[in-house]
Amino acid sequence: MGPKKTKAPDLHVTIAGVEFATPIWTASGTAGTGEEIERHTDPSKLGALVTKSVSLEPRPGHPYPRTCETASGMLNCIGLQNKGIDAFIAEELPRLQRMKTRAVVNIVGNSIDDYVELAKRLDGQDGVDLLELNLSCPNVEKGIDQGSDPSWIGECVAGVRTVTKTPLVVKLTPNTNNIAALAVAAEQAGADAISAINTLVGMAVHHWKLSPRLSNVTGGLSGPAIKPVALAAVYKIVRAVEIPVIGIGGIANGLDAAEFLIVGASAVQVGTAIFRSPKAPIDIAQQLSDYLAQMEVESVSNLVGRLEA
Amino acid sequence: MNITHTSRLVSTKAVGPAIYQQRFHQPTVARSAHAGQFVHVLPDGHNLFRRALSVYATDPDKGTFDVLHQVLGEGTRSLSRLEKGAEVDTLGPLGNRFPAPPKGRRAILVGGGLGMAPLRLWAYELAGAMVKRARGNEIDRKRLPLIMLGARTKDLTTKPYKLGKFGIRVQWATDDGSRGYHGTIVMRLREDVEKELLDPERSVVYGCGPEPMMAALAEECESFSIPCYVSLERSMPCGFGVCMGCVVRRRDGSAYETFSRVCRDGPVFNAADIIF
Numbered sequence: 001m002g003p004k005k006t007k008a009p010d011l012h013v014t015i016a017g018v019e020f021a022t023p024i025w026t027a028s029g030t031a032g033t034g035e036e037i038e039r040h041t042d043p044s045k046l047g048a049l050v051t052k053s054v055s056l057e058p059r060p061g062h063p064y065p066r067t068c069e070t071a072s073g074m075l076n077c078i079g080l081q082n083k084g085i086d087a088f089i090a091e092e093l094p095r096l097q098r099m100k101t102r103a104v105v106n107i108v109g110n111s112i113d114d115y116v117e118l119a120k121r122l123d124g125q126d127g128v129d130l131l132e133l134n135l136s137c138p139n140v141e142k143g144i145d146q147g148s149d150p151s152w153i154g155e156c157v158a159g160v161r162t163v164t165k166t167p168l169v170v171k172l173t174p175n176t177n178n179i180a181a182l183a184v185a186a187e188q189a190g191a192d193a194i195s196a197i198n199t200l201v202g203m204a205v206h207h208w209k210l211s212p213r214l215s216n217v218t219g220g221l222s223g224p225a226i227k228p229v230a231l232a233a234v235y236k237i238v239r240a241v242e243i244p245v246i247g248i249g250g251i252a253n254g255l256d257a258a259e260f261l262i263v264g265a266s267a268v269q270v271g272t273a274i275f276r277s278p279k280a281p282i283d284i285a286q287q288l289s290d291y292l293a294q295m296e297v298e299s300v301s302n303l304v305g306r307l308e309a
Numbered sequence: 310m311n312i313t314h315t316s317r318l319v320s321t322k323a324v325g326p327a328i329y330q331q332r333f334h335q336p337t338v339a340r341s342a343h344a345g346q347f348v349h350v351l352p353d354g355h356n357l358f359r360r361a362l363s364v365y366a367t368d369p370d371k372g373t374f375d376v377l378h379q380v381l382g383e384g385t386r387s388l389s390r391l392e393k394g395a396e397v398d399t400l401g402p403l404g405n406r407f408p409a410p411p412k413g414r415r416a417i418l419v420g421g422g423l424g425m426a427p428l429r430l431w432a433y434e435l436a437g438a439m440v441k442r443a444r445g446n447e448i449d450r451k452r453l454p455l456i457m458l459g460a461r462t463k464d465l466t467t468k469p470y471k472l473g474k475f476g477i478r479v480q481w482a483t484d485d486g487s488r489g490y491h492g493t494i495v496m497r498l499r500e501d502v503e504k505e506l507l508d509p510e511r512s513v514v515y516g517c518g519p520e521p522m523m524a525a526l527a528e529e530c531e532s533f534s535i536p537c538y539v540s541l542e543r544s545m546p547c548g549f550g551v552c553m554g555c556v557v558r559r560r561d562g563s564a565y566e567t568f569s570r571v572c573r574d575g576p577v578f579n580a581a582d583i584i585f
């Protein structure tokens with residue numbers, strides 16, 4: 001008999017009754033609607049594909065320049081360019097149904113009515129495992145910042161809850177002084193999970209040209225630079241709610257992912273790191289598995305919330 | 310198709326002030342890359358993103374491809390300092406290709422600065438195809454692609470790699486007149502058409518260079534009704550179509566298609582389809 005073979009750690013997680021092969025998902029806006037990911041990687045190795053925010057009407061987005069590299073991160077002001085829900089359902093959903101991965105469809109609106117209408121259109125559609133509400137994009141001009149108002153969030157989530165049976169993930173903005181209050185409002189209104197964080201508002205200036213580096217002047221900061229902010233947000237949210245939390249922000253390797261799980265996230269999303277490599281989420285899942293083996297943790301769910309503090 | 314590769318540095322050659330021609334061993338890229346396409350190279354160091362570099366030459370038999378770059382920032386500097394044998398993470402080949410010349414039209418390749426790189430490979434491919442079609446007979450030299458290149462000054466006029474064997478001519482224009490025509494290469498193109506040295510009805514223009522130059526080139530071509538394809542440069546966080554960062558405004562687009570992705574729908578566009 002050979003040496004005892006150690007079993008690979010179990011990466012499965014269950015969130016809102018849905019089982020995922022790994023806790024490593026893509027983040028909205030960083031993996032399109034799956035076409036490129038399918039072309040360049042093996043999507044069955046992803047925990048889930050989270051699609052780029054889709055709105056009721058098509059949106060053109062902002063002019064170039066839309067991105068700017070910053071210290072350990074990047075700014076973007078894409079402006080939610082997307083083809084609108086009708087074209088999404090006709091052209092993108094069939095691929096999500098066929099792809100051998102879980103699909104989380106991310107929606108964005110200007111008003112509660114928009115979110116309700118979008119959720120209605122997607123309710124019962126094959127291939128939508130979870131619905132993620134982007135209540136947090138700082139890019140699109142808005143008189144009021146509704147995404148940082150707990151009562152608006154409560155109303156929006158409650159409205160959506162009444163029109164769909166699909167489990168709801170509510171994605172929160174870090175551009176607030178009390179992210180835990182936003183999470184509590186979402187939970188009370190019927191959210192099945194919280195995801196955090198979206199990008200932080202930021203700006204970069206061209207010092208020779210005396211001009212902003214982004215066409216929209218300000219944009220959203222993402223990448224390794226925001227990981228500490230994201231970890232603190234997850235830390236606060238898991239203490240305030242019972243529902244699962246999905247950590248997002250600056251995850252670039254398996255150890256980054258592990259840190260979010262230790263703090264209490266049940267899964268994570270990988271965004272900016274995908275731009276460096278389409279394989280990033282798959283590599284990160286492997287690195288997480290190696291870490292768990294080294295820590296002699298048999299199942300990833302046994303790591304969740306292990307923070308000793 | 311898998312586009313993630315490891316490329317091994319074969320050689321680095323200085324071909325101008327802070328301008329380097331680098332050869333990498335990567336058989337898949339060497340065999341599948343065509344003129345207009347680029348590779349996205351991850352420099353080591355603190356860069357978050359890759360650097361997009363046009364494919365300058367390929368040798369499918371030896372499994373190598375060449376790029377041309379100028380040291381402008383940290384990324385290109387660390388590339389230029391790589392030791393022979395070093396391995397770099399490469400995505401590619403990415404993007405579309407230059408479309409074939411419409412029947413009866415000669416390819417005029419108009420470049421500025423390092424925009425020369427994809428044009429050189431395009432000239433090589435076009436001439437190579439002519440030689441192949443001729444099956445050992447003489448080729449008609451007047452139908453070979455013509456390369457017209459602009460630079461600020463003579464020091465920056467890097468000669469395109471190995472086009473001599475086909476007898477492809479390169480015409481220069483420099484801003485200070487230190488080499489070739491005194492003025493911009495777009496001005497030279499206009500004069501050549503006006504002097505009937507170039508027949509607009511029998512020409513197709515392919516351009517690559519700084520955006521203001523491409524805009525001027527597109528305008529001249531439009532005024533002479535010469536079909537014009539341009540290869541655009543953009544800052545590219547991903548290079549494979551997922552970030553939507555690298556856009557250009559379209560002329561005809563619907564709301565969603567107001568902007569096209571240069572990395573995925575380009576980098577080569579019909580100049581008539583876009584707004585500079």
Ligand SMILES: Cc1cc2nc3c(=O)[nH]c(=O)nc-3n(C[C@H](O)[C@H](O)[C@H](O)COP(=O)(O)O)c2cc1C
Pocket residue numbers: 027028029030052053076078080106134137171197198199221222223224226248249250251269270271272273552
């Ligand atoms: C270019 C880009 C586009 C994005 N688009 C969206 C979007 O459409 N909807 C959304 O909810 N979040 C969007 N995000 C935010 C990401 O999903 C994620 O929350 C954020 O980037 C932090 O994660 P990261 O540091 O891993 O990128 C976008 C981020 C980037 C960088």
Ligand code: FES
Pocket residue numbers: 544545546547548549550551552553554555570571572573
């Ligand atoms: S560089 Fe990301 S879409 Fe083109």
